[in-house]
Amino acid sequence: MIELINILYANLIVVLLASAFFSFAFTAAFGRRAGGAKIKKAALSFALAIFIASLGLYAGFDPALHSMQFAKSFSWIPSLNINFSVGVDGLSLFMVLLATLLTPVVILSVNENTPDIGYYLSLYFLLEFTMIGTFCAMDIILFYLFWELMLVPMYLIIGAWGGKNRIGAALRFFLFTAFGSVFMLWAILWITSYFQNINGAACFDIRQLGSIEYNFRSQCVLFWMFSLAFMVKVPLFPFHTWLPHAHVEAPTGGSVMLAAVLLKMGTYGFLRFSIPMFPDAAAYFASAMTLLGAFGVLYGSLMSYAQTDLKKLIAYSSIAHLGAVTAGIFSLSAAGISGSIIQMVNHGISTGALFLLTGMIYERRHTKELGEFGGLAAVMPAYSTAFAIVAFSSIGLPGLNGFIGEFLILAGVFSKSWLSGALTASGVVIGAVYMLSAYEKIFLGSVAKKENSELADMTGAEKAGLAPLIILIFAIGIYPAFISSRIDATVKNIAAAPRHDIRQIRASRVNLNEDPVNAICQKKN
Incomplete structure (x- = not known):
């Protein structure tokens, strides 16, 4: 028995993937005949088991290593040397935990009377399967397949169980993301072909592909081909237009998973591919990317302040928060990157709860x-308290989880550019204004509408679903080393990726026919 447990633990990522896929198949196959209550209990049991198992990744993770841990590789398509390779490092660890945590939370929130509940719940397991696969893939073809497969369950969740304009919103989500992915596919074919040409053998391992020396022009083209796919997914302004529609029309669970985990696939891509694989291009375009992210913070915050629909307000706030994350990433400083990874986790918790x-x-x-509410603090005290905690978390109140990531991002961005830092800080201030304004409209004052005076407070199941998120809001705020201790080695490795000073790269581009990176190397020699 102990030997079996050791084998399962050594193959923990594979076990998580297999469990998520089995849960998907089971709920889809038996959901209709089992009935809503029974299939929901079964799905919740599966999801909780997967989450508990995933905690083994945190417990067994060695924070001193920046390399992949729990790594496993199996030959998948031998003729092409494509492998089923998975592993986690400090970057992917918390993304996996976020996915496995929010899946049972979402399932608990699902109404037992949801039409075709078995199929509906099964899509969340398929989504979990693709998210874990995306964050753990060490083979670039495997990564791309999981990345693309993720579109299917989210498209169906929005398109089949969303609001009245769900079809258009689902189609917009699908087409925008697929559009960006086409450029990434071209880039993948480029780098894998290049590797084969210079080494005489095909390779799709992300780590080996990242060790190739590309000339500067190739780096620039490849950087933008990958980054465009990630910018659409984040989404960064001006590629954001699909997100408000998707959030407004998606069912609650779909919005939670979309904001909390799926959007992080874009910022994850910057950190996994754009910077480590094309470090000199990343350094050259870092100021532009930081400014674009900072502008997104201001834009998202102003748009949030203008909204009267609560869900759309939160959707635009995600654009602001992830704009800040992007700005922190491309500050290329240890503080900015560390704050961005922490904020990716914190945004998932806080926005998921919202x-x-x-x-x-x-x-x-x-x-x-928002105008339909008012005075709910007296009618729904537990609900208003929970909303206040999550709102303060979202705006970065010291002592709650949102503060430390926001602080580190601002430190990193200001070290890169005062203009980008000022834009980011302005957006943060406006963020506090729109969130507190929304709270005032919903909860403070007197009850003006009769319908609001009869509202029931949160049920036990609703409290149970929010409890782990609120606990984490306080836990991370009080002890951020819960995250930072596991990501430090990875952060240092990413921050060290750009090998040449940006001033040297720019100076060497006076001769446009000369590759600037090679020029720098020649000058040093």
């Missing part, structure tokens, strides 16, 4: 318009 809370009030009032 969408859950929005879903709860929508179930009771069937509206998300």
